[in-house]
Each structure stands twice: as C-alpha cells, then as structure tokens.
Amino acid sequence: GNSVTQMEGPVTLSEEAFLTINCTYTATGYPSLFWYVQYPGEGLQLLLKATKADDKGSNKGFEATYRKETTSFHLEKGSVQVSDSAVYFCAGGGGKLIFGQGTELSVKP
Amino acid sequence: DGGITQSPKYLFRKEGQNVTLSCEQNLNHDAMYWYRQDPGQGLRLIYYSQIVNDFQKGDIAEGYSVSREKKESFPLTVTSAQKNPTAFYLCASSIGLTATDTQYFGPGTRLTVL
Numbered sequence: 097g098n099s100v101t102q103m104e105g106p107v108t109l110s111e112e113a114f115l116t117i118n119c120t121y122t123a124t125g126y127p128s129l130f131w132y133v134q135y136p137g138e139g140l141q142l143l144l145k146a147t148k149a150d151d152k153g154s155n156k157g158f159e160a161t162y163r164k165e166t167t168s169f170h171l172e173k174g175s176v177q178v179s180d181s182a183v184y185f186c187a188g189g190g191g192k193l194i195f196g197q198g199t200e201l202s203v204k205p
Numbered sequence: 206d207g208g209i210t211q212s213p214k215y216l217f218r219k220e221g222q223n224v225t226l227s228c229e230q231n232l233n234h235d236a237m238y239w240y241r242q243d244p245g246q247g248l249r250l251i252y253y254s255q256i257v258n259d260f261q262k263g264d265i266a267e268g269y270s271v272s273r274e275k276k277e278s279f280p281l282t283v284t285s286a287q288k289n290p291t292a293f294y295l296c297a298s299s300i301g302l303t304a305t306d307t308q309y310f311g312p313g314t315r316l317t318v319l
Contacts, residue, residue: 139310191302195247
C-alpha cells in the first residue's frame with residue numbers, strides 16, 4: 097500500500113543553520129505531496145505542496161522538490177529561525193492523505 | 206474570515222460516556238475529514254465525507270461515528286466502544302477528493318477521558 101516515511105526527530109539546530117528533513121513516499125502512480133507544520137497545541141498549517149514530478153514548492157524560505165526518480169520530497173531551509181521550531185509533517189496522496197510520523201524541530205538562539 | 210472551527214478546544218469526559226466533537230467550515234468545501242493524533246505519531250484518518258449525507262470509514266473508524274447533514278458541518282461522536290479515546294482530534298476540509306486538492310485543518314480538540 098501507499099506510505100510516507102520521514103526522518104525521525106527530534107532535530108535540534110542553532111539559529112541560521114541549514115535544515116533538511118527527509119521524506120520519501122511509496123505509492124501507486126504519482127501522488128501530490130505536501131509539507132505541513134504544526135505549532136504546539138494547534139492544528140496543521142499547509143507549508144508547501146507539489147502536484148507533479150520536478151515541481152518545486154516554496155513558502156517562507158522553505159523549499160521542497162518532487163523527485164520522481166528517488167520518490168522523495170525533502171524539506172529544506174537555508175537559515176532557520178527560532179520561530180521555525182515546530183513539528184513538520186510530510187504527506188502524500190490523491191484526495192485521502194497519508195501522513196508521515198512527523199519530525200520535531202527545535203531551533204536554539 | 207474563512208476557516209474551520211472546532212469546539213471545544215479541551216474536553217474532559219468520564220469513561221463510558223459518549224462525546225461529540227464539533228467541526229464547522231465556511232470555505233464552501235465539499236470534502237471533510239476527521240483525524241486522530243497521538244503523541245509522537247502522525248495523523249490517522251477516522252472518517253471522511255465527500256458530499257452531504259455520505260461518509261466513508263477511514264483507517265481507524267471503530268468506536269467512532271459521524272454525520273454529514275449539512276455541507277458546513279461534520280460532527281464526530283466518540284462512543285464508549287472506543288478503547289482508548291484520549292487523543293488530539295483534528296478536522297480538515299478540502300474542495301474535493303482529487304489528487305491536487307489541499308486539506309485545510311482546524312485548531313483541534315484535545316479529548317481526555319478520565
């Protein structure tokens with residue numbers, strides 16, 4: 097069946113460090129892929145998405161490219177801030193979404 | 206402002222009681238969803254609805270029930286048959302169920318069964 101696997105956390109970085117959170121998917125066909133962010137005690141907010149191979153989603157300095165050949169959608173940011181501390185979820189699917197287990201990011205000043 | 210509201214934010218119930226969680230959206234979306242989130246885990250789909258008066262079981266529907274009498278409302282009832290109901294419950298909606306449709310989430314309800 098379809099599945100989404102993302103890098104385990106927690107991840108701790110210093111402010112202005114480079115961030116990568118890995119995400120790979122297994123699916124029949126080529127689903128849309130999403131990154132969501134969840135701040136403590138809140139719901140999920142869409143961070144970015146890509147709907148086809150080689151698409152790049154970007155928002156608030158975060159980027160992810162839909163790589164069909166490696167079935168990946170890794171999240172990157174060049175310089176993280178303390179305010180980026182949150183849990184990040186990779187998700188994929190067509191209509192019904194399948195979520196990864198989440199990666200907790202903590203950014204220290 | 207358009208969005209999804211869930212109420213209440215925190216809910217406490219005694220074991221053996223049924224409890225209903227509210228979810229309302231004013232985005233004019235056709236599809237709505239309920240997810241359960243446990244600490245350190247991803248989201249698991251409980252039920253979803255594509256249109257009014259129709260809904261489908263998700264991966265963990267046992268012990269839960271839903272209704273979809275209005276487009277904007279999709280309440281979830283956690284019944285006494287749910288073995289471990291303490292969790293964070295998230296409602297979401299999307300325009301439809303096609304591959305490119307984005308799901309938008311409410312703020313969640315944290316249910317604690319005492």
